[in-house]
Amino acid sequence: xxxxxxxxxxxxxxxxxxxxxxxxxxxxxxxxxxxxxxxxxxxxxxxxxxxxxxxxxxxxxxxxxxxxxxxxxxxxxxxxxxxxxxxxxxxxxxxxxxxxxxxxxxxxxxxxxxxxxxxxxxxxxxxxxxxxxxxxxxxxxxxxxxxxxxxxxxxxxxxxxxxxxxxxxxxxxxxxxxxxxxxxxxxxxxxxxxxxxxxxxxxxxxxxxxxxxxxxxxxxxxxxxxxxxxxxxxxxxxxxxxxxxxxxxxxxxxxxxxxxxxxxxxxxxxxxxxxxxxx
Amino acid sequence: xxxxxxxxxxxxxxxxxxxxxxxxxxxxxxxxxxxxxxxxxxxxxxxxxxxxxxxxxxxxxxxxxxxxxxxxxxxxxxxxxxxxxxxxxxxxxxxxxxxxxxxxxxxxxxxxxxxxxxxxxxxxxxxxxxxxxxxxxxxxxxxxxxxxxxxxxxxxxxxxxxxxxxxxxxxxxxxxxxxxxxxxxxxxxxxxxxxxxxxxxxxxxxxxxxxxxxxxxxxxxxxxxxxxxxxxxxxxxxxxxxxxxxxxxxxxxxxxxxxxxxxxxxxxxxxxxxxxxxxxxxxxxxxxxxxxxxxxxxx
Numbered sequence: 220x221x222x223x224x225x226x227x228x229x230x231x232x233x234x235x236x237x238x239x240x241x242x243x244x245x246x247x248x249x250x251x252x253x254x255x256x257x258x259x260x261x262x263x264x265x266x267x268x269x270x271x272x273x274x275x276x277x278x279x280x281x282x283x284x285x286x287x288x289x290x291x292x293x294x295x296x297x298x299x300x301x302x303x304x305x306x307x308x309x310x311x312x313x314x315x316x317x318x319x320x321x322x323x324x325x326x327x328x329x330x331x332x333x334x335x336x337x338x339x340x341x342x343x344x345x346x347x348x349x350x351x352x353x354x355x356x357x358x359x360x361x362x363x364x365x366x367x368x369x370x371x372x373x374x375x376x377x378x379x380x381x382x383x384x385x386x387x388x389x390x391x392x393x394x395x396x397x398x399x400x401x402x403x404x405x406x407x408x409x410x411x412x413x414x415x416x417x418x419x420x421x422x423x424x425x426x427x428x429x430x431x432x433x434x435x436x437x438x439x440x441x442x443x444x445x446x447x448x449x450x451x452x453x454x455x456x457x458x459x460x461x462x463x464x465x466x467x468x469x470x471x472x473x474x475x476x477x478x479x480x481x482x483x484x485x486x487x488x489x490x491x492x493x494x495x496x497x498x
Numbered sequence: 499x500x501x502x503x504x505x506x507x508x509x510x511x512x513x514x515x516x517x518x519x520x521x522x523x524x525x526x527x528x529x530x531x532x533x534x535x536x537x538x539x540x541x542x543x544x545x546x547x548x549x550x551x552x553x554x555x556x557x558x559x560x561x562x563x564x565x566x567x568x569x570x571x572x573x574x575x576x577x578x579x580x581x582x583x584x585x586x587x588x589x590x591x592x593x594x595x596x597x598x599x600x601x602x603x604x605x606x607x608x609x610x611x612x613x614x615x616x617x618x619x620x621x622x623x624x625x626x627x628x629x630x631x632x633x634x635x636x637x638x639x640x641x642x643x644x645x646x647x648x649x650x651x652x653x654x655x656x657x658x659x660x661x662x663x664x665x666x667x668x669x670x671x672x673x674x675x676x677x678x679x680x681x682x683x684x685x686x687x688x689x690x691x692x693x694x695x696x697x698x699x700x701x702x703x704x705x706x707x708x709x710x711x712x713x714x715x716x717x718x719x720x721x722x723x724x725x726x727x728x729x730x731x732x733x734x735x736x737x738x739x740x741x742x743x744x745x746x747x748x749x750x751x752x753x754x755x756x757x758x759x760x761x762x763x764x765x766x767x768x769x770x771x772x773x774x775x776x777x778x779x780x781x782x783x784x785x786x787x788x789x790x791x792x793x794x795x796x797x
Contacts, residue, residue, distance in 0.1 A: 228602035230574050235570045340576045
């Protein structure tokens with residue numbers, strides 16, 4: 220940062236300029252080394268050098284959205300982590316879940332959180348839900364180079380839409396592809412290696428206008444089904460008391476289900492599967 | 499050839515100081531004071547342009563003087579705090595770090611440029627008790643002072659400070675603290691030295707709530723502010739406002755979500771029995787209300 224050294228002690232000009240309300244855009248001037256997707260990678264595939272996170276599900280409910288993620292991260296055939304957390308609040312009314320290379324995903328998620336908060340503080344108003352999704356799509360796009368070398372990361376974004384004109388559409392879900400494509404989903408969606416099974420599970424039981432409690436149960440069921448058929452997805456771990464992370468976003472803001480709440484739901488789901496393994 | 503007159507450095511500094519002071523004294527004032535539940539920031543402000551802002555989790559900003567100048571300082575503060583918090587940890591962003599950056603910047607501007615900034619700013623950091631609160635006053639020439647629990651800035655700051663000095667009580671509750679702030683601001687500027695009674699429309703109010711985890715800054719406006727000014731104690735926590743952000747506007751005719759060109763196309767298609775230039779009818783704004791209600795009071 221030698222170029223930033225100014226003997227007068229003033230903060231550099233680009234800090235004071237009206238410039239942009241975007242934190243990532245600002246970082247391109249201030250500290251480009253902090254941005255993902257700007258690091259030169261050696262040629263060749265690097266998929267197996269870092270842990271990968273797996274399945275995330277999101278469900279639109281009558282009051283908002285529910286998002287859940289399993290706790291496993293894998294490296295090839297190894298379990299890299301049993302208790303990684305892949306679902307986080309993006310701001311007061313929206314959630315982000317990540318699948319793919321865990322390190323890059325977590326960096327992307329943190330950057331996205333700061334991005335939203337930064338805009339809020341500079342402008343004094345929140346970004347619209349579509350605005351947030353577009354911004355995230357741009358950030359995923361920036362990682363395309365690394366994605367092509369096996370370090371892909373794909374987020375799932377869901378939130379309570381404060382400016383929804385239709386009360387039935389307050390919960391919104393957006394999925395992305397590695398190239399930064401942005402797709403709004405209706406009802407429910409899943410990403411990650413177990414997403415195929417999770418989606419089939421939700422397809423059978425999802426109803427429009429589902430209540431938040433039912434959706435939490437449905438999310439845990441879907442993650443159970445994903446873990447049933449996908450080795451990279453972890454199911455509820457009763458021996459170690461490790462259960463999926465489930466969060467909700469409603470008019471009251473975001474909420475992560477407490478240890479007690481999620482334990483109760485997970486135990487119910489497991490008990491149900493004792494009788495009927497197929498759910 | 500024009501003759502260059504000699505001006506001593508002292509004279510130059512004095513002139514700049516006087517210029518800056520005059521500029522600041524023309525504007526309306528702001529006060530910052532600690533109370534039992536946190537730090538209260540109040541500015542006399544009848545515009546929608548803000549003098550008070552959130553910088554980071556526990557740090558707030560208040561300023562008086564020229565808007566364009568303190569606005570650029572505010573942005574710089576948010577940017578510095580966010581860069582630091584992002585590259586280290588949220589706990590590593592401190593009020594002192596920001597005060598230092600501001601004092602360096604304002605000091606350099608004062609000595610190096612023709613025109614000094616006509617601003618005075620306050621960086622407030624809320625702690626777990628009134629004793630651990632930090633208030634920094636940074637003036638146009640880069641001097642910084644650590645203030646003891648209360649401070650006033652702007653025109654006739656001295657008179658306002660006197661009112662605060664007499665009656666400030668760090669263990670007072672929010673309605674009392676707000677009443678004191680409003681009285682202090684209203685103690686000057688009346689006709690013939692009369693006091694003024696400031697109402698909700700003339701005040702910009704925010705608190706740094708020491709009990710809140712995470713982002714402590716809350717703006718108080720609308721009904722919650724009226725209630726507080728009336729001295730009602732039981733203003734519900736949710737009425738104090740959620741995050742410091744208004745919800746985004748709902749899609750409507752003046753804020754379309756698609757480009758204007760697409761709208762134009764649809765509008766210019768001639769319909770049977772209607773003139774070709776018929777504009778799409780304004781959608782009723784009502785469906786937006788429930789969403790607004792959620793955050794209309796800032797909750």
